[in-house]
Amino acid sequence: MDLRLPLTTVGLCLAVLISGCSPSDEKRPQSLEEKTAQFEKSLDAIQDPKLKDAVANLGGSLLLLERAQQKLAIKPITTEYGEDAMALLKHYPTPQALVDTYINGLFVLRKDSSSDYLTDLQPVFPFNFNMPSEFPFPHGLEWQSVTLSNKKVIPFQPEWSETDPGIQLSPSSSSLTNPDDLTVAYPFVEGEEVDNKNQPQPATLKGKVEVIAPRKVFTFDLTHKDVGQTRTDDNISVTLRALEKNYAEVEVNNSTALAPDVSDTPLNPLIVQAKDTTGQFLSRSGSINEDAAHIALYQKQLAEMQKQTAWSDAFEKQLDDEQQAFEHKQTHHYTKVYFNGPIDSLEVNVLDFSAVTVTRKELELAVRRFDRNTTDKTIQSLNLPVVVYDDQAAAWLKGSTLDEEQLKKNIHVNQSVEDASAARIEFDHPKSFNDELLGTSFSPGDTPVTFFTQDDKGKRGEPIELPPEAFEIDPLHATITYDLTLFPETPAYAVGSMPLFLANIAKSSLDTQKLPKGLELKGNALVVDQKVFPAQDWRFFAKDASGNYLKEILAVSHDASAEGPAMVEVHYFYGQPTSLETYQRTNLNTVEYGFEVKLDKAENPNPVE
Known part of the structure; x- marks a missing residue:
């Protein structure tokens, strides 16, 4: 929930919506529902379609902003930890070194498709841009063409064409999680079978990339003592406007103008993180990036809009000029960030x-092929000229010391009771590294469960006699499924023991x-017999001389034939390992988790009479 109202949007401001109220109404603040209803009514009175769309655009955004402010303000403060959003930058001496790693660590994998007419290409990036602020530098990547094994060049097109009779290169429609994935589509001929192996194969992928690195990244460590104070380093000044239990308001000023290369580029120069008393980073629950000056601009433009009866190019230019003039005068960047937990420091x-x-x-980029499982005896090289660290490894590996009480x-x-014939009780826990090493040799033993009625005092009543088919226990998935239509009485409690594995x-x-x-x-590949x-x-986890965990690029399992060498697994890393950490499962323990669950009620259990 990171909300920023675009200054290019024109529309109706909430504050002015309120100004149309009667004197008696002004004494009582309008609720958000009343403002929304009044806003929708005002839209109905606008006849010009373009003016109406503009009003609806900004008015809706402002309503969304107020709704977000209210929601964030009343959200219960529950501690939830997140990752260090700046960890990536902290590994490299300069912003430019991070840019070089991003570009030089990029390669392309060929992936099998479910169709002989398709070959998928997956660009693999050295970084996952999933930190709260996203990748902090302006960047763009544009694919241009793929060269096939027969030297034919296939240009990139933004979408696949049903009428194009030739080979096509377009974005993959099957990959929603990787928007940069591409598909090479071969022509389909009705009645003819096509063997993908006989098609010209993708050999190299061409494109161009642009990344803009800032001059420097400044870091300010602030506490409650800094509220109302301004800290300055070189041309950057930071003012901590407020620091409450779970949110902070921060304003940043840069005394030097933006570089011409980014003067018209949307930027996010401010990344605010919080820690609690344990020193761990708190996850963000949302942020508001509009201050009073921005809202004042929207109010002013609304007043101008309300005088219009129709939208015009001249009026649009007037608004654009006002917005640009406002932006050029702004030297500060503001944000109000909410966190999941009580803040100790920023x-x-x-x-x-x-x-x-x-x-x-x-x-x-050469198109490479590394199947997860292969019968190929040759171990390929995948030595990229970059070093990338795995900042999640240390936290993940804490699961290796998980004990019974923690589990x-x-x-x-x-619980789920939507389907009365398949009601469910699930005993879930956050997945950890320990789960990864449980193996498959489970011996759950007995898994007793008894269902009880509820007595007149709302407590556990008598046990219910049930046929065996009335419930089923799946200890490997820690799930109990029961059929309420086979219960002679409505159950209120389930008591028993569920085996867990450690x-x-x-x-x-x-x-x-x-x-x-x-x-x-x-080289950078660990070969495991x-x-x-x-x-x-x-x-196996690898570290280099810095003591940081290296990020694994990928792993390949070489499954040998009967007369070949032993099966090996090959792990490729971004960087040169100098030490390994090994983790071996030495035993598998069964932990009995005793429970008494108050059952949710189904709307129509339809019990047997």
Whole structure:
């Protein structure tokens, strides 16, 4: 919920909507529902379609802004931790080094498709841009063409054409999570079978990339003592307007004008993070990025709009000129950020775009093939000229020390009674590294459960005698499914014991210069003999000389034939490993989780009479 009203939008401001009320109404603040109803009524009176659309656009945005403010203000303060949004930048000495890593770490994988007429291409980026602020630098990537194995060049087109009879390169329609994925589509001929292997295959993908790096990133550490104070470093000044229990208001001023290369580029130069007393980063619940000056501009433009009877090009230019003049006068950036938990300290990061480095590069990337499972005996090289660290590894590996009490404490009981014939009780817990090493050799043992009625005092009543088919227990998924239509009485409680599973995990460290038999390092690739280190029992994490975990690029399992060598798994890393951490499951324990669950009521259980 990060809300910013675009200054290019024109429309109706909430404050002016209120100004049309009668004197008696002014004494009582309007509710959001009343404002919405009045706003919709005012829209009906506008005859000109363009003017009406403009009013609806900004008016709706302002209503959404107020609704978000109210929702964030009353949201219960529940502690929830997140990741360090600046971890990526902290690994590189300069912003430009991060840009170079982003560009030089990019490669293209060929992926199998479900159709012989399609071949999918997946650009693989060294970074996942999922931090709260997204990738902080302005960047653009444009694909141009693919060159096939027969030297034919297929230009990129923004969408697949049903009428184009040739080979096409267009965005993939099957990948919603990876918007940069592409598909090479071969022509379909009715009645003719096509073997994809005989088609010319994609060999290289061409494109161009542009990234703008700021001059510098400034970091300010603030606490409650800094409220109302301004801290300055070089040309950057930060003012902490407010720091309440779960939100902060911050204003940043840059005394130097923006570089010409980004003067018209939307920027997010301000990244605010918070920590609680444990020193952990709190996750964000939302932010508001409009201050009083912006709202005042919208109020002024509304007054001008209300004098109009129709939209015109001259009026539109007038509004645009006002907005541009306002922007040029603004030297500050404002944000009000809400966090999930009580704030102890703030980390305010400011990207200085008063000077920038623009990197433009023509890309010609070989299309590589690394199937997750292959019978190929040759171990391919995938040594990229970049180093990328895995900042989530340390937190993930804390699951290796999970104990019985921690596991029980994290159990969440969820119920579903929408389908009376398949009501469910689920014993869920946050997935951890321990779950990854549970293996498949489960022995749950007995899983007793008894259903009870409710007595006159609302407490647990008598047990209910049930036929075996009335309920089913799935201990491997920690789920109980029961059929209310087979219950002679309405159940109110379920009491029993659900088995949970906990791995004993042994950790050790290895120098890559002294690896035991079954482990071999070939450049940046760790080759693991599955006969010595079976995958269901072992995990490997690599570090370089900095002591940071290296991010794994991908893994390939080489499944050998009967007369071939032992099956091996190859793990490729962004960087050169100098040490390994090994994690071995030494035992699997069953933990009995005793429960008494107050059952949710189904609307129409239809019990047996």
